[in-house]
Amino acid sequence: MKGEVNTEKLEFYVTVEYYKHNKHATQNLEVENPYAQYYKPKPYQPPVIPKAKGSPAEQKPASQKEEKGIIDTAIDKMKELWDWGESKGTATKEKSPTILKPEGRSAVSVGELKKEERKEEEKLIIFPLLVKPENDTGNKWGKSRNWTAKQGSNMTTFNSNRDKGKRKHAARDLYTKPYETIVAIADGVVLEVKSFYCKTHQITVRHTLKDGRDFIIRYGELDPKSIKVKENDKVTQKMELGKTGKLLKYIPRTKEYIPLMKIEGETIFMIHFEHFMGSLGFDIKKNPLSNGNKPYNRRPDLIDSLAILQEGYNNSFGIKPISNDSREEGFTEHHARKALLYIYNKYGRDIAVIVEKMYRLETTHFTSEQYRNCGTGGMEVHGPPPYYGWDPTTFNKHSEYTPIGTWSHMEGKGLSRQGGNAQEKSKPKMFVKLPSVLAGMEYKAEYIQRYNGNYARWYNANETSAQEKYRESLKGIKSKIVDDFKDEK
The missing domain is CATH 2.70.70.10 (Glucose Permease (Domain IIA))
Incomplete structure (x- = not known):
């Protein structure tokens, strides 16, 4: 309480302790002093600075320092003042004083530091790229291949x-x-x-x-x-x-x-x-x-x-990544590319070209609903499971290709009235659903081999005129994916 003059109220200060990156403070409180009646402070008397006898200081009037009662360690040590000089000056505030920021525990004045004066918290982890990825939300592949999506929901995620x-x-x-x-x-x-x-x-x-x-x-x-x-x-x-x-x-x-x-x-x-x-x-x-x-x-x-x-x-x-949990929209051209790589390596370029053209014709270049849902382009259901009326030869050799069910949808026009099956307009048709695009492509590749290269038989097994129209239809289609296999190294 030393230095307090008003004994009716005493001002207390609160020490703030800092832990790691968190800080808190209480406000100053004024409390009544129950012992004020027993304490009567003496009037303040400024201390006297001793002066040496016969010295210049003894002949001079009191300095501003003397009048204000300021005693420093030099007087304490030297005991008597010999002389002094004094001049008047003006101090101008040009910038804010530096606020010392406490490290660890310390007693500090209570108050909130300005935002720009707070020490930036250390970032222990940063992103492995200096730019946002191309499969980030809002970027090119952010919808179908979003890296933040749920496990297994697209090819870029963990557990897919x-x-x-x-x-x-x-x-x-x-x-x-x-x-x-x-x-x-x-x-x-x-x-x-x-x-x-x-x-x-x-x-x-x-x-x-x-x-x-x-x-x-x-x-x-x-x-x-x-x-x-x-x-x-x-x-x-x-x-x-x-x-x-x-x-x-x-x-x-x-x-x-x-x-x-x-x-x-x-x-x-x-x-x-x-x-x-x-x-x-x-x-x-x-x-x-x-x-x-x-x-x-x-x-x-x-x-x-x-x-x-x-x-x-x-x-x-400086922002949290926006999660995109939408699932990849079925089979895409990427799945076709991976399957064609396999076909190209196993069966050769010629069969790979025909398989790609057949798929492009039947799936509208890998964009049809049937392709996205079934992995195929023209396998209608016309028999009971597990093979739904289709030749089981390929499925018996590759059990992993066994159909996984069916999918129904209104049929597209296709090659109706051009020698193909008539388009069904009154009700949805049932189509075979395969576990992968590779299952459908290898089924076609083995079919072509089984019938000595007559791929047009896939379209119509009996009518040669219909087969010829099918061949003509494929001539105008480019095998862009397989052509890349030849040109790129």
Whole structure:
């Protein structure tokens, strides 16, 4: 209470303690002093500064310092003042005083700091791209291939099917423009750099954060020539690791490498982003990330990388990613491309060209409702399950191609009145639904072989005139996908 003059009320100050990034304060309160009646302060008397006898100071009047009773440590030490000089000056406020920001625990004055004066919180995680991905909401592939969608809902998400359902996708895929820069999401140490998938590379990094998190990220499908780091290198947040690469599939028949991912004629580049908790250790030579364990062919501490990508996205771009949970709209041209790659490699170019043209004619270039829902373009139901009246030869050889049901819809015009079946207008027709586009394409390829190359028999088994019209219809159709297999290396 030292220094208080009004003993009826005493002012108390509150000490504020800071913990991590949080702070709080109470307001000053005035309380009645119950002991005021017992305490009567003496009138304030300024202290006397002693002056040496015979000195200049003794001959001068009191200085401004004396009159205000200011005593400093120099007087305390030297005991007697010998002389003094004094001049008048003016102090002008040119800028605000610096406000010291407390670190740890300290006593401070209560008050809210201005927003611009607060220390920006450290961002422990950032996004692995410097730009938003092409399959982000609002971008080119954000509707059908959104990286934020629910598990398994499209090809880019964690837990989506691979190899006709034989395994599951172990990552989130972020589509990019060609050779986009990939950066470290946090400080860490490189555990491994090696070849990965379809002529791309991967970088595996152990990230150890200040908040105690310790985990592994596999940055996959990078361009091999762009890699900037090597095993045991230390990386810092936002340090460039490499660039997104082009996935290339080898065709033994022609000894060509062709793009694996192509949508609507555009080759897709991406980063394949895997997240391991690290609970199985960080010696990945002793305990590799990839193995034969189903369904992901990865070790068990693999988790969906969505959460950490969302955290980094928010820190890098200042907003939370907008989730898009709409499912991919059935079979697309991408599925046709992957199936034709297989047909091209197994049956050769000529059959692949015919199969593509047949599909384009029957599916309106892979856009029809029947194609999106069934994976085929012209397989009507005309018998009981499981094969619905169709020759079971292919289904018996490939049990994974067995029809999975039926789908009904009003029939399109097709080649009605041109030698084909008459268009049914009064009621919906039933169509065979297959598990994949490859099932329908291989069924056609084996059919063509079984009938010595007479693919037109697929359209009409008996009338040669109808078969000829079918051949003429296919002549005017370009096999754009298979033509890419020849031209691109």
